[in-house]
Amino acid sequence: MSTWARWTSSLRRYLDMAFSDQEIEEFKTEALEMLDAAEKSLLSLDGAAAFKPAFDTVFRCFHNLKGGAGVMELTALQTHTHELENILMGFQNKGVIPAEYVSLFLRGIDGARTLLEGQTIDFNFDVSVEVTKPQVAKPEVGNLEAATNNSASTAAPSSSLFGTNEEFVVECEERVERISKSLQQIENGDHSKELIDSIYRDVHSLKGVAYLFSYGNLGDLSHGIESSLEILRTGSHVPSKILINVLFKCVELIELEVTCIKAKMDNSEIKGLVGNILRMLSEATAALEPALIQAEPSQTVPQTATTAAKIPAAANHPPTAESAAELSSIRVSVPLLDNLMTLMGEMVLVRNQVIQFSNTSENMEFVNLSKRLNVVTSEIQGELMKTRMQPIGNVLGKFSRVVRDLSGELGKQIAIELQGADTELDKSLLEAIKDPLTHIVRNSCDHGIEMPETRRQAGKPIGGRITIKSYHEGGQVVIEIADDGKGLNSDLLLRKGIEKGLITEARAKTMNEKEIFNLIFAPGFSTAAKVTNVSGRGVGMDVVRTNIEKIGGTVELSSVTGTGTTIRIKIPLTLAIVPALIVNSGKNIFAIPQVKLVELVRVDQSSESKVEYLHGAPVFRLRGSILPLVDLDQLLGVAKTKEKPAVLNIAVLNAEHCSFGLIVEEVQDTADIVVKPINRLLKSLQVYSGATVLGDGSVALILDVLGLSKVAQIGKEELNADDSNGERSLKKNKTSDVQDYLLVRVNSPTKHAMVLGYVNRLEEFDTNAVELSGAQRVIRYGDTILPLISANLRLGYAATVRDVTSGKFPVVVVERAGCLYGIEVDEIIDTLSSSLEISSSLAAGGAISGNLNTKDELVVVVDPFELILQTFPHLKSVVVAGEKVVARHAPRAAGPMRILLVEDTPFFRRAIANVLLSGGYEIVTASDGQEAVEILNSDEVSFDLLVTDIEMPRMNGFELAKSVRSNPKFETLPMLAISSRADKSHVQKGVAAGFNVYLEKLQAETLLSMVSELIGPARRAA
């Protein structure tokens, strides 16, 4: 039985305690780090790196992971890594690992990662390539140890290991320190299992590493401690004083040994001590009494003393002082660093305040001191920043693997070149850019680099190249990902853009190259001819951009067709402190992050280049192109302190898709600000991203440039598209203009249509079921009687000859004022969605509303209510007048009477609007009650009358009426309801809600006469 199996089985026996989440998490982090290191080494083996150090790293990874997995009871991971370790051992002395095995190990590392995530894998350890397996026996780990034990007699570590020596020593020292701390606690009487377990884990790891590096003494010592701890871990025995003493001696000896290794000193003296102390250890362990009985002091004590005396003698010569300086790294917890950063931020603020104060001071000594403080603080700030910095290579390194895998998968030859991998970046930022970068690299491999054949034909080298360059520039980190692939194709981008409805054809003609390239950042955009599993799912570059911008960075793209694409990412060095421009608006102070600031423009209104007004909106001609302007004071509703100033300050800002100029009252200075979060309520105002405390202690709000542009509605195309003929839609929603119709056939070559919204049900009745009530043909329909109306008869077509004795006929059931009516048609064809206007034809009038001129044919639109009214003339349209409050409502001062029309169905919105427009009224439309309330409350326009539908989404007509009436401003605003739901209960409810008039669905004459009765004619008497 191999050693590892023995340990793990014994461990499992003793481990009845579950691990805490934190422990598992720690193990995971450590394991992932190890796997990363192993992967890197494997990839370096691919190249020409020295074999031995790389091999050792990989081996250590597998071995330690196996051990750890055993302790953590992750059996699958343990078996997995064990198998990998065994295969790897076969190459120990070969000096080279064949490429197919490197691939196998890489796959194995992926597998281990999956296992760490708690998922299962089905792993095939066979090398897929048919190269014969190397004829090496897979040595058991036990054999390995035997081997290393032998070599341990030579004691001195082999020179090839020196590269990793330093790392090893640091690790040992860490572990030893932990062990002695735990031992101390045990000595103080804490015999808890956790403590013993923690020592156990440490010595176990120590042993593994020591044997691997052929440090026999160290391995033997650790092994000894481990064995003696095994019995303690059962809990059946408590450690005796003697045992603890001996354990301490062991640890001391280990420390000594490590010092020797560090100083590369002869350790032969220690070797003698090791055997001695191990013997004492086993004796002390054997002498342990069962739990709760304190072991008596025994004769071993003097022996211990003698050993103790010997150790200092051996320790005399290692020059500890000078070698200790070589290894100087400690681990500090991230929260501690975060705290330090926060405090640093505070300190910077205080510094700013002091400096501001010193500017006004006459005291030279104070001024000098504050200058000194300034310098020192800046230095501390810089140094402290570095503590969180990590080389970007930690992330970029992974891409070697990504590219290697992808090139295999895609059948391309791609090399990756990393430049400036030592550029440092805040760790949190590093994490944040990992995914976006991966995405870009994958894109470059998949879309950028061509297939080898294509490249050859284009006269390029067959192998493609991706270069990732990172460097500092102007306080930011720039990462450039460049490929020498086919570049972006403007024509293709434009075509796709039009196809996906992102741009109009007219727009496409005027776009410059940069704008075209920026299309790939639009949501849902993908140029890949087909979706591969590598990229092209259309969730790509917009997410990349969003993620980069979230951390305050920017993405730029440039491309030359045929020669390649370059993507430049600029990110701030750190998140906590941001350079910003401070501006004033009245007494309010705002900060604008410098990243978003393009330039500052000062405009003299008396000069030639001044702010101009385009349809009331301020714009500025900046180097030939028009820059939309936003007045910060107006946007925030802050009252202007002065009349229009002669000189305007414009901060040109860069929002996601556009630039705009922000008119600010006063520009102050630039400053490094510390971003403080604000609560959600204030964030939801969209215009602020945070707050900060300025040098003088005052609070400034940080403007959210993207949010500003949203609130100011910049960069949104086509608002108010149909401003023509008096209709003004404040919120334009293109899709809502599509109206659904039911297509039916009557005895006419033309198809007929009814608005689908009016159709209650579609039925098919048996001809036999028709009965007569007087002259009226009816059908018993559930509890009620359904009168039948022949569409043919009413529309003036010949009746369709039907087999009277049998057969079925289709009926469109329509509800009117609480009653159901059946409209007989010849055939129900289909539904039709159309955004076309209904053109009133010559034949229009009566039951025909007009025609739809579709692409293929003409469709006649029929009004089912008119059909019903024609059949039953006694059912006059329901008109109910509520309380007449007209006289009390003060009409607007000037212009034609203005009506707010609220209707959710686009068809009727247009129809009613047309009727009212024909009466000369001015119309503003809203598509539901909610929008109507918003328009009314916006105070932008005032109204003389509200005309509304009842059935509407979000806020129906009743709710709207109540809401309007509850506002004292609109207490007397006349309101008119138009609804097909005009049965008694609805009408009553309407009157109760405050409607002055309740009309049945649109009847032009009635509507106009009622409106006129309520508010008078459209034109006021002058």
Place this chain on the structure above:
Amino acid sequence: MTEQLTTFRIGEDVFGIEVMKVQEVTGPPTIVDVPLAPSFVRGLINLRGQIATALGLRELFGFKTQAEAQMSVVCKIDGNLVSLIVDSIGDVVEVSRNAFEKPPETIPADVRKFIKGIYKTNDSLLSVLDLDRLSKELSNSKE
């Protein structure tokens, strides 16, 4: 069971907050206006380098006028610093849980939702402010 409450006045009414929730009481602070924010958000305060949101309890409870004197009661709710702007500060009182009652239905709903309950003391009725409810109001986005 007793509870200690920091008391303060708004108009004629006496309110209380659990004493442990109060970080400090200061005089009228310098408040920086936040344009576009709802009226009960008075603005932001620099509290020794930390930013606190100032809430006008008068606005919150529908008072149309401002008091002449103002005090700030700083509490930490869910890790956020909040300064409650009140008219004046009273004593810390110890009240018995037995004297606690739910707020009566007749209190306007806008006020009632911020009140946990009422303590009947000898000389007055003490409304206990529901800080959690207040914090919820702040973490709600406007839309």
